[in-house]
Every structure is written in C-alpha cells, then in structure tokens.
Amino acid sequence: MELNKILRHKKDIEQFLEKIKEAKQLAVDFEFIRKKTYYPIPCLMQISDGNEIACIDLLENNLNEFLINKILTHEREVIIHSCTQDLEIIECISKVIPKRVFDTQIAASFLGYGYQIGYAELIFKLFEIELDKSSKLTDWTQRPLTDNQIEYAVNDVKYLLKAANILKKNLSDEKKDSWYKEEIENCINKYKKSRSEKELFKKVKIIKSFKGDKKTLAKVIAVWREEKEKQINLPRNWVFNEEVLEKIVNHVYENNSIKNNDFFYENFNEKDHYDLISFIDENKNNSIFHEQNITNKLSKTNKDFVSYIYNQLKMESINLGIAHEIFIPKKDLISMVNSKDLNSKIINDWRGSNMSKKVYEEIILFLEKS
Secondary structure, three states: OEEEEEEOOHHHHHHHHHHOOOOOEEEEEEEEEOOOOOOOEEEEEEEEOOOEEEEEEOOOOOOOHHHHHHHOOOOOEEEEOOOHHHHHHHHHHHOOOOOOEEEHHHHHHOOOOOOOOOHHHHHHHHHOOOOOOOOOOOOOOOOOOOHHHHHHHHHHHHOHHHHHHHHHHHHHHOOOHHHHHHHHHHHHHHHHHOOOHHHHHHHOHHHHHOOHHHHHHHHHHHHHHHHHHHHHOOOOOOOOOHHHHHHHHHHHHHHOOOOOHHHOEOOEOHHHHHHHHHHHHHHOOOHHHOOOOOOOOOOHHHHHHHHHHHHHHHHHHHHHOOOHHHHOOHHHHHHHHHHOOOOOHHHHOHHHHHOOHHHHHHHHHHHHHO
16 A cells, blocks of 8 residues: 655645545545634544555645545545544535445444444454554644654554445345444434534533523523634633523523623623623524423333333344444433334334334334323
8 A cells, every 4th residue: 555645735635636536435534633622623634545545734734625525525435433523524624524424433333343443443353453542642733743643644544444345245244234324324414413402402411400491591592602612613611611601591580681790701701791692582482492302311110111122122232243332222212212202213213123023012012102
C-alpha cells in the first residue's frame, strides 16, 4: 500500500484524488479536538482505497465543501468504524451525510465480536495485528505531527477496508446482511434525530425536575442556550450551566423577566437577557415545548415484564450469534413498554422477525392488554 504521507496543499490533494478517482469504496477516519468549542475541530482526515493511503491536514488546508463532496461522492461507499462522530465532522464540513455508509463496529456486533468493539481489537481478532494506540489522546493540533501520530492515523484506515469486506462476506454467509442494512439505517436516522429539540430535552437533565409551565420554560431556555452556544461556538453549559438554568427558570416564572445581575456571565450579557425573554415570548406556546415525554420510570408490572423479555431475548441473541445490546436495547424496550408502542423497532424491524414467535406474541399481547 502506497503512503502519500501528510497532504497540506490543494495541488497535492487533487493529485491524490486523481489516483483514487475510480475507487468504489473509501475507508475514512478523522482526528479532531473538542475541548473548548461546540463544534468539533477537524485536524486530520485519513483516506484509503485499499491501495493508496493519505492523511489530509485539515488545519493547514481549508478542505472546502466542494472538495469533501468530491471525495465522498454518493456513488462511493464510505467505510467507517463507529460512524457517529465522523458523520458529524463530515456534515460540519460538507453540510451533507454520505448516503452509503458501512460501519465495521455495527457489522461486527452481528458476527460474535461483541458490542461496540474497538477498532484495534477488531483488527487484532481479524488479522492478529497489534496496533499502537498510544497516540489516541494526543494533541492533534500540534504541528509538526510526530511519527507516532502519523503512524497511528495511518493505521486507522490501513486495514479498515479489508476488514469491512471480510465482515460483509460473513454477514452475507450468515444471512445477516439485511439485518445490518436495517440497523445502519436506524443508526443514521438516530444521528439525524439527535439534532432535534426533543433529543436536546433528554440531554438537559434539570428539565426532568420541573412540571407544567416551569417545564415548558426550561425547555424553551435550553433551546435558546443551545442556539447561543452554536452561534459563539462554545461547549454546552459554557453560556450558563444547569444550576443557573434552574435559577433562571424560577426567576422568569415568578417575574416574567431576568433583570437580575446575578445572572450576568462572561458569555451571557444584558443583551442576551433581552434576547432570551423575546425568545420565550415567541416560543412558549409552541406545541413542541408542551409535548409530554414518556417517562422511563416503570410500574412494578412493567418492570417485571421488561426484565422477563430482556432476559428471554438476551438468551436468544446468544443463539443468533449477535451482541444482546444491539438485539434488545434496554432503553428502547423500556420506552416501548411504557408507551405501549406497537410501532417500536423492537417488534417491527429485523429484531421482530428474528425473535421467537413465543416472545413476539407475548410482547404484542402485553402491549395490547395494557
């Protein structure tokens, strides 16, 4: 495999793209940092077509939307290990998500390699090659990069495409390829939904402590804070943390204002106060902030049923040779039981068609009777 080393200039990148222009598959990985920003800062992009391999320096080269779309065309299959963070970086740069994604971590979970197996462990199990992971937590903004950093980055895609094709064949041989296709679609849809207001409400824990109008206020303020953090590119809680959010909710609820100097912070000034009050006035009647979230708190009957079904399907996952965590995600099971959801993926996607008829019918009967 020919290594094109670190590519920093547009001319070198375009020459590399010419070499891989016929590739139908590309193994891709990113190194990035995310310590003091809302959005990840891409530092390095590693690419391999199985013959050529290169690392593109994203700090010294402004990889624009056109260029990344040229690399990750919709006709190409993009091979990634554990795709969520990489998809976010790709979307940040190009504003799109690749249509054809093969995630080796998800594929491996269908083939007896365990749930969320790390890349180095998977490569060792497939090829008995030990990868040096000492640079995993290194500073990817430093320049020049060390030889160890470059070797680490290269290894992240060096064996990835070969691994993907082995896993693909095994999925096909075991007649699990259709299961995988449904699951990667679920994964990408879950990533897309993670940007929604509903998912944000789940991340802000303090919202759960409020009821009624205060809960509505907390949701509105949380969304405003999120938009502010995006605007100034600061991590969540850096505008104000959840303790302050709680104080603001109580103060606004009682006074319909936040004219209180105790709430002034470096990233939350007087203008922000007025902007937030305006945002509350504009959105407090928006239906999305009034939707009732399904609680994950289980009654004894539901708790017993969840425990029974979880243990039954956990045993069935062993017989199927797949990780039980992917076959029967406990959060989804709890949500299905609490909301009496007959449209849950647990019983409607590849899971429902591969669990035993007995367990399937028990679930349907419980949901219909509840």
